[in-house]
Amino acid sequence: MEFQFEQYWKEYGENELSHSETHYLLTIYSLLRKDDLLRASTVAKELGISRNAVHLQLKKLSEKKLVKIKENLISLPKHSINIVEKVANKRQTMIVLLSEVLGVPMHIATTDSCKIEHLLSDDTGEALLKFVQFLRSDRKVVLQFLKEFQKYYLQCDPEIGCGLCENIHSMEKVNEN
Amino acid sequence: MEFQFEQYWKEYGENELSHSETHYLLTIYSLLRKDDLLRASTVAKELGISRNAVHLQLKKLSEKKLVKIKENLISLPKHSINIVEKVANKRQTMIVLLSEVLGVPMHIATTDSCKIEHLLSDDTGEALLKFVQFLRSDRKVVLQFLKEFQKYYLQCDPEIGCGLCENIHSMEKVNEN
DNA sequence: TCTTTTTGTTAGGCATGCCTAACATATTTT
DNA sequence: AAAATATGTTAGGCATGCCTAACAAAAAGA
Incomplete structure (x- = not known):
């Protein structure tokens, strides 16, 4: 067996979404279907992650325009909904x-x-x-x-x-x- | 569409090998087929990673018994060859x-x-x-x-x-x- | 209203896995 | 043997993404 794929391996880190980000978006999408008043603490519970970590990640996702946060309520822009789907x-x-x-x-x-x-x-x-x-x-x-x-x-x-x-x-x- | 897979997402990090480790092993396996006198610097060149990083990773892989290092020469134990294949x-x-x-x-x-x-x-x-x-x-x-x-x-x-x-x-x- | 509980936020820590810089030890080349 | 090159090793830094601890602000209950 021959390997000539070494040139591809670094592309692993160059994805649109990280595994972590993906699951934030999927979870937010899912929770928004049940209740459109969604807060960070609910996401934390659902993902089984501390509120602090969720807070920081949401801040980053918000800077990347992947989530919208207004008065502590989370929503998804169309672009993110496309990605999630x-x-x-x-x-x-x-x-x-x-x-x-x-x-x-x-x-x-x-x-x-x-x-x-x-x-x-x-x-x-x-x-x-x-x-x-x-x-x-x-x-x-x-x-x-x-x-x-x-x-x-x-x-x-x-x-x-x-x-x-x-x-x-x-x-x-x-x-x- | 409904998601009920949130309980699985944390398993992502619990793999036998990380992406990085996988490519170290694949590369080492591949290089050993060409020349069985394999040094860290060769792996570094092949992966396009600094010698220092490779050195540290090889030390960890060695502690995990995934590679053998003897007099600066790298080899793979049978267990690792199975994984690679x-x-x-x-x-x-x-x-x-x-x-x-x-x-x-x-x-x-x-x-x-x-x-x-x-x-x-x-x-x-x-x-x-x-x-x-x-x-x-x-x-x-x-x-x-x-x-x-x-x-x-x-x-x-x-x-x-x-x-x-x-x-x-x-x-x-x-x-x- | 006052207290308790729930949320939000910041700070410091840890693991992974890369980086550069600096230095040590071979190994060649001259 | 001396100089030049290649290789190994350590230290400090950075980004991701999680953690706990501590504190702030808001909401709910007595």
Whole structure:
């Protein structure tokens, strides 16, 4: 196996949103749907973070125009709502792909999706969404494909060479530890 | 859209490897294949990071038993090689899924995969690998499925309701900005 | 009204992981 | 051997993002 991706690794830190910021926005969005009079302390409770930390983060988010704060009440500008909805779509799409199509246990699918949602590009998000949308349709080819995959998935023959077998075998070997 | 995933978000920081550590290990693994006499300064050059930072990180990785250092020469214990190979498989699988199957441009597929590789669980990694392996096989159902997906992907009708359409439309709307 | 409780705010600390500057120790080169 | 270069090491700084402690201001209850 060869790696020639070292030039990409630093882009990790150059995302529109950090993991922390993402969850502030998602939480604020969610809480605003229940009650539009939202204060910092409510966000703190919901995130399980101290009021002080939330206060400081909200101040920064406010400077970045990602949240609006007026008389201690929080709201989201349109721009942020767009961001939140895109991230939420990426998460939801990944959860469906992993749990429904690939059969990954729900808790794991959710945790994994939650970790990567804000890191996926919009291109990837859109492509994944169309793919999942297609996989969920009741086209004959899709149903046959999924049926065949289930069969394959449940009884994969390690003796069949297929170009990726070395990888799957290394995965299995490692998991025995 | 409802969010009930707030309880998961803190798990983000509780990974086996940080993004930084992951790339140290991947880089060391890669460099050791070219020359087994590997020094910290070589790693620094490859990662584009100062020698000092690399030195400090290697000391920590060494304390965690993720790398071995003997007379200024770096090597990887078996345990780390397993980790590296699993991460590399996750990355490779995601790149193939995104670029080959979903048609995401290579640079984007690579960047995205690079960002999430270390965050995907082994369960997800294995499931994705089997899925991609299946998608790459020349089964008739797979070929028909992919052909139909291409057709669908290139000319999706937004008027068709399918449960995920609201999402795809919100994505498209947002991207117009 | 006065007290208690809830919020908001500031300050100092800690861990991660990068940086530059400075110095120490090899290792080459001349 | 002496000078030049490469490599290792330590110290101090900075940004992110969390923490606790302490205090201020506002809201609620007696």
